[in-house]
Amino acid sequence: MKIVDVSKIPISDSNAVKDIAEKAGVNVKDCYQCGKCSAGCPMTQGMDAHPHKIIRFMQLDLLDEVLKSNTPWICASCNVCSARCPQNVDVANVMREARKASKAAGYQPFPDSDKFEEAFLANVRRFGRSHEAILAAQYNLTTGHLFQDVPNVPAMLSRGMISMKISKVKDQDSVRKIMKKTEKGAE
Ligand code: SF4
Ligand code: SF4
Structure with missing residues (x-):
């Protein structure tokens, strides 16, 4: 498998986090970090940041953390996280949009x-x-x-x-x- 040198990924503009959230149709401020999404996720074992952490990165505008995480790529799009969220945050859709943004930034951990x-x-x-x-x-x-x-x-x-x-x-x-x-x- 090709190993991608993440240090060579260009830093994207600061509006990109908002863009990911907008495209996913979520307001990341709705999340109060209860962790229910991560508790139900069947794929956390291979993730370097659990789903609620990705939402936290977005709340803090930590774009690089989102783009360089393998989490959106490991995500199986099962929608369990979105179904469990008491705040109706569509975490699965965030994963889809983060994956697209990550790929557009040149990061592809699993070619x-x-x-x-x-x-x-x-x-x-x-x-x-x-x-x-x-x-x-x-x-x-x-x-x-x-x-x-x-x-x-x-x-x-x-x-x-x-x-x-x-x-x-x-x-x-x-x-x-x-x-x-x-x-x-x-x-
Ligand atoms: S379940 Fe919803 S509110 Fe709880 S941490 Fe996940 S996204 Fe946030
Ligand atoms: S959609 Fe992705 S992040 Fe959400 S529970 Fe399923 S595998 Fe985990």
Whole structure:
């Protein structure tokens, strides 16, 4: 995996924190740091700052801390944090916007994550759902890790974790329409 030298990231302008909050549709001042978002987050183990801390950084306008944290990149977009917040702070949306801002600033701690996203979306476009075996094959091909999952395939097949049978959703057109709509909204 490529290691990014975070010291080379340019410092962004001071309005960028407000920009992230605005795009995420949150007022970070609503947060009173109860920590409920972090307590419910399933991904904290790999994060260098828990979700409530990212909100705290934003309250203090600590842009670099937000952009250089791996937290938005580790976030699985499960929305648990947003659902648990007693103040209706959409923490998950903050993570999405922080990830975009971080990438725009040249920080990409997990360069392969874009390739995973592309392979995942291509799968959903094609089958209306994600097909794990094809997704893994596409991802491994595009990242050059050709055989990384091969030793696990027999066990995964026998436990029903993956299947070689391709199943498509019945109403693929509706899925494509939803994807078009969301892609348009993300522009
Ligand atoms: S749950 Fe809401 S109020 Fe509590 S720390 Fe998280 S964002 Fe702040
Ligand atoms: S959306 Fe991200 S930050 Fe929020 S609980 Fe899920 S993984 Fe954690």
